[in-house]
Amino acid sequence: MSRERLYLFDTTLRDGAQTNGVDFTLHDKRLIAAMLDDLGIDYVEGGYPGANPSDTEFFAADPGLKAATFTAFGMTRRPGRSASNDPGIAALLEAKADAICFVAKSSAYQVRVALGTTNEENLASIRDSVGAAKARGREVLVDCEHFFDGYKEDPAFALSCAKAAYESGARWVVLCDTNGGSMPDEVEAIVGEVVKQIPGSHVGIHAHNDTEQAVACSLAAVRAGARQIQGTLNGLGERCGNANLCSMIPTLKLKPEFAAAFDIGVSEEKLATLVQVSRALDNILNRPSNPHAAYVGASAFVTKTGIHASAVMKDPHTYEHVTPETVGNHRKVLVSDQAGRSNVLAALSRTTIPFDKDDPKLNRLVEELKEREAAGYAYESANASFDLLARRTLGKVPEFFRVEQFDVNVEQRYNSHGNRVTMAMAVVKVNVDGEVLISAAEGNGPVNALDVALRKDLGKFQKYIENLKLIDYRVRILNGGTEAVTRVLIESEDEQGERWTTIGVSPNIIDASFQALMDSVVYKLVKCNAQA
Missing domain, CATH: 3.30.160.340 (Double Stranded RNA Binding Domain)
Structure with missing residues (x-):
């Protein structure tokens, strides 16, 4: 039986950037986008051009993604404006992006209170914005914001917003549980109604984690017919986060219910790098990785000494639902000397030693x-x-070589422009085959000065x-x-x-x-x- 294609959309660099304490630099964005592309993600949402300088600069040039569709995020045209004279639309059309994802209200309450406009104007805004992007040759997605809450209060209007996007040419109509309060059974039932009006191959799900069920809601949407999942690495996102792709991807690849029915862009080879990807993001953010994260956490396959450890040593399947190596993790049995040796052998096998x-x-x-x-x-x-x-x-x-000595000094002084600056000076003495080499260097900090001095002269x-x-x-x-x-x-x-x-x-x-x-x-x- 042929498997159906399921598409993964990553919004780490946009929705994930709304996480409290997270602030991506331009360099960070480029690194993460390339990492997602290499992993096999279908869509990489890079941010909101025009919203801040780093996002605007990020979209000023092609990021060079090999397979992923580079996507810009922004609002549909403002009420009372035309798409041709809306500055937000203009910024999206100028962005070096393959696709544009518009966010549009799909709740009558939100239209009335947040936008202060009419339902008819909201629908016209969706049609005009999608049409403008399609006319410029862009693939279009529409995030139907507050869709599930909107559907519960006024199903006809919520559906009319989704249909307006689809009928205007949007490739994907994404149903958003913006407040993160919907239950998986509600999501499954509502998505089931939507796919009676819009083909499931054009429907996506964007779930937030405010009840710790974003992954469950996303999978429920897939069961009901949705064929795109939006999420973030490590579940980043505003408030409690978004659906976590680091737990979603292995579930889709390794659990029979989904693996037998669906194909995703992440290969088995790339799945085995998932731990590395998850921890690379944490390193970029300079924060500790969650040791208890599903699949990728350092403790996800750890067993302490006792009857569990004894069982695992006899047969790992007794306490492991998947093989840890499939996601790039590895088994640890704590305390036991034999287990310590096994861990080292496993780590050595991943090197060229x-x-x-x-x-x-x-x-x-x-x-x-x-x-x-x-x-x-x-x-x-x-x-x-x-x-x-x-x-x-x-x-x-x-x-x-042998470092005989190093010395670092930090001082404040006036530069040639008369400004007071703090500089560091480092001196490193190395011995290379009996030859003593001394190098000195200045830097904007002690580590920078040491780095330059150490690599200034290593002889042969x-x-x-x-x-x-x-x-x-x-x-x-x-x-x-x-x-x-x-x-x-x-x-x-x-x-x-x-x-x-x-x-x-x-x-x-x-x-x-x-x-x-x-x-x-x-x-x-x-x-x-x-x-x-």
């Missing part, structure tokens, strides 16, 4: 990992540092790191007070576009940063097979 599972040095690596993670290291988020720790413990990393290894660059720097305080332990994560990129993350932990933020910087440089030399 050759190893013998009977090597007694592996026991030392297990103990080293336990000690370091207790001290605050998080190797799940620092692939390159884990690689180096494993290589060092197994005796597979040459000493390319300099050619390998010429194009190495630091692209992200994140700091987390692991406990309170001025003597708090600090964790630093540094993301680096080389000339081939390959990226890796390294980690440092110390009560001293400079020391933690330098550990991560050192690992970044050494990892690059290992990757290049540089000869010590």
Whole structure:
């Protein structure tokens, strides 16, 4: 039996940006859009051009997505205006986007109270806006805002809004549970009525999580006939968040009810990167990942010592509803020495490090990992540092160079324009094959100065790191007070576009940063097979 296509629409960069405490930079948006595209998401909603400078700049150029449809979000024309002289419509049409998603009221109460206009004018606004975008060759979506609440109070008007969008040429009519209060059975019943009027292959669902049921409501809509799901990575979104694509995607791929009936754009290979994608977003936002998140959480497949652990060791299916590796996660059985060793072997198998599972040095690596993670290291988020720790413990990393000493000074002074500025100066002394090299550099902060000084002159290894660059720097305080332990994560990129993350932990933020910087440089030399 052939499977029906189900489309995934990601609104992390628009609706997710409304999360309290979340503020994406332009660089963040580009990284996340590329990540979503690579994952296999069908539509990436980049934001609201004209609403703020970063969104406007993001839509000023083609983001270079390979497969996903890049989508701009905005309002239908304002009451009393024509589509041709509405500045919001103009900004959407100027945006370098493949599709436009208009938000339109579909509740008579919202039209009357929020917009202060008539039902007829609201319907005309939907038709005019869709028509204007279609005339410019754009794929059009219409988010029918407050649809479920509107349907409960006035089904005929809510349906007339959805039909106006569809009949005007919208590819997708998206039914929004804007307040997040609808129950899954209500959603299923109402979507079932809508698809009698509009083909389900043109109907989408946009659910909010205010009753912790956004995923359940989305799946209910699919059962009723909707064929597009909108959501966000890690369930970001205003108030309590949106439907979480990191739990939705594996459910659609791995649960027989959906896997047998539907095909989505995320392949099995990309599904296995889902944990990495989820944690990459948290790293970009510089916030801890939820260890208890379904499928992708660090504790999602963790079992403690006891009868559960004993059962899992005999047969993982006793307490696992899916195989953790299918989503890029892995099983952990805590406390047991054997489990610790198994975890290390599993982690090593994901690297290119050759190893013998009977090597007694592996026991030392297990103990080293336990000690370091207790001290605050998080190797799940620092692939390159884990690689180096494993290589060092197994005796597979040459000493390319030795840092004899480093020094950092921070001072305030007047610049050539007479403005008072704070600058940092770093001096690093390294030993390369007995040759002592001293480099000094200024930076706008101590870490920047150290980074420049360290990579200024590494003798015979300099050619390998010429194009190495630091692209992200994140700091987390692991406990309170001025003597708090600090964790630093540094993301680096080389000339081939390959990226890796390294980690440092110390009560001293400079020391933690330098550990991560050192690992970044050494990892690059290992990757290049540089000869010590």
